[in-house]
Amino acid sequence: MSSRRSRTTGLRAIGAGLAALGLLASGCGGGDGGADGKVTIRYSWWGAQDRADLINRTVDLFEKENPGIEVKTDFQEYGDFWTKFNTQAAGGNPPDVFQNSYAFLRKYGQKNLLLDLDAQVKAGNLNLDDFRQGLGRAGEVDGKLLGVPVGANTFTLVYDVKAFEEAGVTPEPGWTWKEFDAAVEKISGSGKDFWGASNNGGVMYLYDLYLRQQGKAFFTEDGLGFTEADLKKWWGDYREKLDDGLLVPAKQAEQVKPKSEVSAGLSAAEFTWDNFLVRYVSETDRELALAPIPTMDGERTGQYLSSLMLSASARTKHPEEVAKFIDFMVNDPEVGKIMGYNRGVLPTNAQFDAYKPEGPDAKIAEYEKSVTDYLEPITPHPAGTDTVEAAFLSIYGSVAQGSVSVDDAVSQFFDEAKTALGS
Incomplete structure (x- = not known):
């Protein structure tokens, strides 16, 4: 596990420990406002160090363009991520926004752990208009928008x-x-x-x-x-x-x-x-x-086509800021240039057009283009x-x-x- 800022490591460790002990109050989900007036949200994902390095660069970019929002980051390998997430969710303290996949949407949606993002789309905080191949609504389950793709793969x-x-x-x-x-x-x-x-x-x-x-x-x-x-x-x-x-x-x-x-x-x-x-x-x-x-x-x-997604906690105190964060991560062209195809082929036209794939990324882009006609x-x-x-x-x-x-x-x-x- 690694963090983007060493000053937050101790706080995260304490929070995780309290969650594991079941000591976090069931009503206190998500990030909070800081003493400096900033809104703080927590963002977690699974993956190796190379993914973390890229994501942390995109978070830095988001904070620079949104000075009123601070993002605390956290990641683990796949199995450890879900172990920690389930512990946090049971303690009422899941991250405000986190990496998810299609396979988990219905499970956590039925447990009322995921925020329906449709309200934020209607409010103009999350734009789904520019997604490729109809991916914008790929995270819709039982009439609720529970996830937004950050990459597409097959x-x-x-x-x-x-x-x-x-x-x-x-x-x-x-x-x-x-x-x-x-x-x-x-x-x-x-x-x-x-x-x-x-x-x-x-x-x-x-x-x-x-x-x-x-x-x-x-x-x-x-x-x-x-x-x-x-x-x-x-x-x-x-x-x-x-x-x-x-x-x-x-x-x-x-x-x-x-x-x-x-x-x-x-x-x-x-x-x-x-x-x-x-x-x-x-x-x-x-x-x-x-x-x-x-x-x-x-x-x-x-x-x-499947995809990794970003989902938001139903307990977050900052749904507007979380929606703006997700919007930035899927629509901003610079984010696309940074992430490349680490999480799959980029989901929106703006990001897809901004990133010029080379090496293995070029092979992935060519492959997905070649199978488009017979995807189901x-x-x-x-x-x-x-x-x-x-x-x-x-x-x-x-x-x-x-x-x-x-x-x-x-x-x-x-x-x-x-x-x-x-x-």
Whole structure:
């Protein structure tokens, strides 16, 4: 964890400690006014130090242009962020504004933890008119605007260009899972301690795309959109590929964390969000590129645009200032130049036009442009999505390690998912 100002570190630590002990009054949410007459708001996000460095520069810019508002910043890695956020929320002291994602909007919206920003849009404090590809209302759930996108991304295959060239396979629109599997098999047989692909069998979003290609989906309005037989085939196929030496073994994958298996030189391909390319490229000298998701029929990938968002606490004492802060972060061209595609392709035309992508960012922009014509609407995410996603990853991890059978793992997942979804 890091902060933008050392003088605020102690205050944040005390606040977090009080929240953990449940000593913060349930009615005291958000920032407050300072002795100098400034309004103080708290802003939290998850990510690594490189993201924090960029965001802190944008906060400095906001404060310079809005001298009456002070922003206290705080960040953690993904898991630690949500642990702290939940503790703060339970204590009635969540941050005024924080990074969020589509998967959490309904969960926290139903708990009345998120501010409906529509009132601020109507008041003119938050402008949604300049968003690309209809992203402005992407954070609308059950008629409430609970989040505003700060970046857009979609799923992709990050792959080692040289390895695929040597395998004689060119990933391109319309390629199939059979072609992908053939490439993985060729590459896995080419050298010791280098595998054709990372083991992504526990990635919920990848399985969702695979299901969407078959006219199904991970989630429906009634709960899970697939059967135990469906999941047994998915996890069974991945377990078989592991046994055949085609995927990075669990032990080796664990040893290179927090690097990905691709950037660590263990794997030639990995399914992930396209904006992760920036991080992967920074971790390796190998040439990496992006490819669309393989298909069942040569046409449908099931891909959609998702996004990181900014949400506001329903307890904030300063909804107007928070709205102005969000507006600045998504519309100001200089913010776009600073952030680049760290959180995905920039969401508004003003920021998108102001930033001239180079290196991996240029590849991301080109990739998203190439898949625009076949993007589909996002699958609705119910409350409990985060718990289901964690269970999907963790339980499959046991399959990958060989400590539980596929059949037992599937049964365990369905039990836990039904509990999490209240079905």
